[in-house]
Amino acid sequence: MPRSLVPATMQAAVVHETDGPFEVLARPVPDVPRGHVLVRIGASGVNPLDTKIRAGVAAHAEHPLPAVLGMDMAGVVVQVGVGVTRFEVGDEVYGLVGGVGGLQGTLAEYAAVDADLLAHKPKRLSMRESAALPLVSITAWEGLIDRARASSGHKVLVHGGAGGVGHVAIQIARAFGADVYATAKPAQFDVVRSFGATPIDYTASTPADHVHAHTADEGFDVVYDTVGGATLDASFVSVRRYTGHVVSALGWGTHSLAPLSFRGATYSGVFTLMPMLSGKGRAHHGHILARIAELVDAGRLRPLLDTQRFTLGQAADAHARATSGRAVGRVVVDIA
Incomplete structure (x- = not known):
């Protein structure tokens, strides 16, 4: 024009x-x-x-x-x-x-x-x-694909699965062949299921419960924290030993890396605005x-x-x- x-x-x-x-x-x-x-x-x-x-x-x-x-x-x-x-x-x-x-x-x-x-x-x-x-998709992709290389055979845990980044992260992980789980409130379970993830009630279970129930105590291959704060700390104890990777789009606080280090796992932060x-x-x-x-x-x-x-x-x-x-x-x- x-x-x-x-x-x-x-x-x-x-x-x-x-x-x-x-x-x-x-x-x-x-x-x-x-x-x-x-x-x-x-x-x-x-x-x-x-x-x-x-x-x-x-x-x-x-x-x-x-x-x-x-x-x-x-x-x-x-x-x-x-x-x-x-x-x-x-x-x-x-x-x-x-x-x-x-x-x-x-x-x-x-x-x-x-x-x-x-x-x-x-x-x-x-x-x-x-x-x-745009924002939620780029954030989800950078964490799952650019950083964690989520793919077929991986078990992926998305914290905040009914949220903006979370509901897109579920779908991207599924598109790349991963088996996806997502934390949510019970009222959000139908939303999480509709995008292809197994819902986890974070209000009534602990990270240890999630790991035991869904990974036979091995831990998730990829954990994507879209919530921040205590949820990032919970992610550090939910990831698979040695090969697991934690990603956070809200890793702004002060956190102890000891739980992650003792699992021999890795961490990446996502800063989409850069x-x-x-x-x-x-x-x-x-x-x-x-x-x-x-x-x-x-x-x-x-x-x-x-x-x-x-x-x-x-x-x-x-x-x-x-x-x-x-x-x-x-x-x-x-x-x-």
């Missing part, structure tokens, strides 16, 4: 101060630097981290205010910058693209996005469904999302979406829903 056909201004939800309200304002449509594309955003995914950034309690993911928040999106390419060869005007794309480190977020009608961060969106999914996937914050390794995010789209289109992965819908003017309501504990699945804001 020629620049002359792109509007000069767009609507964007702006937060001016820590824990402040959203204000929908007219802002200039951004220019398109070399290596970037201009995307007309169809939907913006809401992550718990978005709400923490807004509240000023995510030191590892600071975003200077005033700012447009929102990390995940799906949309249509309307302009292609110099040097971009993978995308053309009219392509439907999705990605984890902003809302942190000074990069414009996705609660806006348009965004200029580093093309390396993008992939063609899954053909089977709507914009809304696609926007629910490519956006550092500018390094961004193309790998695009590659992961391309693989995720293949799994979706093959019928092997699907997002779990909350049923409530929100518009750009209801961004505050979407944030409230995401932190309420009542959402069943991912919260998404419809932009277009």
Whole structure:
């Protein structure tokens, strides 16, 4: 689309101060630097981290205010910058693209996005469904595949199996041939089963119980902690001796490595925001999302979406829903 056909201004939800309200304002449509594309955003995914950034309690993911928040999106390419060869005007794309480190977020009608961060969106999914996937899918993939090399024959334990990262991690591990177990509350068992995992009631059993019941006291080959805190400590005593691997997407606290060391096992942390914050390794995010789209289109992965819908003017309501504990699945804001 020629620049002359792109509007000069767009609507964007702006937060001016820590824990402040959203204000929908007219802002200039951004220019398109070399290596970037201009995307007309169809939907913006809401992550718990978005709400923490807004509240000023995510030191590892600071975003200077005033700012447009929102990390995940799906949309249509309307302009292609110099040097971009993978995308053309009219392509439907999705990605984890902003809302942190000074990069414009996705609660806006348009965004200029580093093309390396993008992939063609899954053909089977709507914009809304696609926007629910980037952050959680990349986080799950980096832990399970890049770090732990989960594969056929492995027993994988996912902590928080009904959560955003957890429900995708179950499906990725299953797609790679693993036998998957997932901790959850009893009310979430049907969700966990629907994605192909054996549910474990963490409220009524101990790590030793899990290991005894499901691995004959050998331990799980891969344990993915998506919860953090005491759950990471529990992961260290649930993993297989010598060859087991623990992965955590929330390993921010102080933990004793002795239980892991005494099992001769290994640990990896996942920090999904690094490519956006550092500018390094961004193309790998695009590659992961391309693989995720293949799994979706093959019928092997699907997002779990909350049923409530929100518009750009209801961004505050979407944030409230995401932190309420009542959402069943991912919260998404419809932009277009």
